[in-house]
Amino acid sequence: MREPRSAIRPVPDRSGRPLDGRPMKLATFNPLAPQPKNHAGGDTFVVDPFVRLNRFLMLGSEGGTYYVAPQRLTLKNADNLREAIALDGWRVVREIVEVSESGRAPRQDLAIFALAVAACHGNEAVRAEALAAMPRVCRTATHLFAFLETVNAGRGWGRGLRRAVGDWYGKKDANAVEMQMVKYRRRHDWTHRDALRLSHASPPTPAHGELYGWAVGKGSGPVGGLVEAMAKLADETDGAKAAAIIRESRLPREGVPTALLRDPFVWEALLEEMPMTAMIRNLVTMT
Known part of the structure; x- marks a missing residue:
């Protein structure tokens, strides 16, 4: 039976030799491995363009750094994005879609921006693939308009x-x-x-x-949809009647005139269908 003590890793003393007298193997340093200087003056390992792309899609430009301005990091990530597209544009598009659909990024903006760059700067096949993937990444009109804002400037x-x-x-x-x-x-x-x-x-x-x-x-x-309900509310001043229209049509808050958003009856009707995240964003208005 194995002694319990033998399973414990020997602790080295200050001389670097384990206490049981056996020689200790130290990690060797390879001077030929590429280790460029970072902005703090230390040695770093070279990051693969696709690893950097993945970081960018989830974290952005990593702006919370002391040694380099966020603007320089943004330019560096944009250059890396174009480099990755030139190396394997199909892989870039697949990575963008995966990050977007899996919810690994807190915001969609970076995936939308990267997809728009691929739709502008890739070769013909990559541009077609990026445009085909657009509905999967741009799931709301806000996403669509952000995509068009970037694409319109590049093609x-x-x-x-x-x-x-x-x-x-x-x-x-x-x-x-x-x-x-x-x-x-x-x-x-x-x-x-x-x-x-x-x-x-x-x-x-x-x-x-x-x-x-x-x-x-x-x-x-x-007739009979959200557009008609929004038209009815445009001339409505009574909160109770407006609340009835909202309940009947299930109109979202964005379709309600600003003047009616000060009425408690209107908010009672809106909260019945409002998602939790939207409710949190509107807490200040409600209070």
């Missing part, structure tokens, strides 16, 4: 981009599109009117056509 509105934006709207059912149009009407200085007009999107159903027409200012929108 033109070619057939691939127009098709991708058209599919973002057309492959959702009409109720989902209506919710996106009511809840996220303007983000990053973009509106649904801008996206639909630039993409020349064709509506797949009559219901989509009514929503597209309303978004570009050429119609009143579908």
Whole structure:
């Protein structure tokens, strides 16, 4: 039977020799291993471009550092992103989608930015793959508009981009599109009117056509939905009546006029369907 004492690792004394007298093997240093200087003057190991990409997607530019300005880190990460796209753009797109869909990043902004860069700077196949992955990463209109803000600065509105934006709207059912149009009407200085007009999107159903027409200012929108409820609230001043409209249509807070958001009846109706995170963001307004 093995002695319990023999399982204990000998503790070295100050001379570096274990107390039981056996020689101790020390870690060897390889002077040929690449160890460039960091901004603090110390030695560091070279980080693989895809490891750095993964860190960027989850942590951003690692701005909380003493030795280097956040702006320089941002430029360094942007250069690394382009380098990774040049090495293996398909892998970059797969990594972006994986980080986005798995919820490993606290915010979507970095994945959206990286995907937009891939859609602008990759080769033809990588650009097509990035545009095909866009609906998986840009799941809300806020994400879509952030993507378009970056892409619009780096490339033109070619057939691939127009098709991708058209599919973002057309492959959702009409109720989902209506919710996106009511809840996220303007983000990053973009509106649904801008996206639909630039993409020349064709509506797949009559219901989509009514929503597209309303978004570009050429119609009143579908009857009996969120758009109609929002139009009714535009002229409503009674909180109880407004609350009844909100409950009936399940209208989100973003579709309620600002003047009505001071009424407690309205907030009671909104809280019945409001997600927890949205409720936390609106605690100051409610109190």
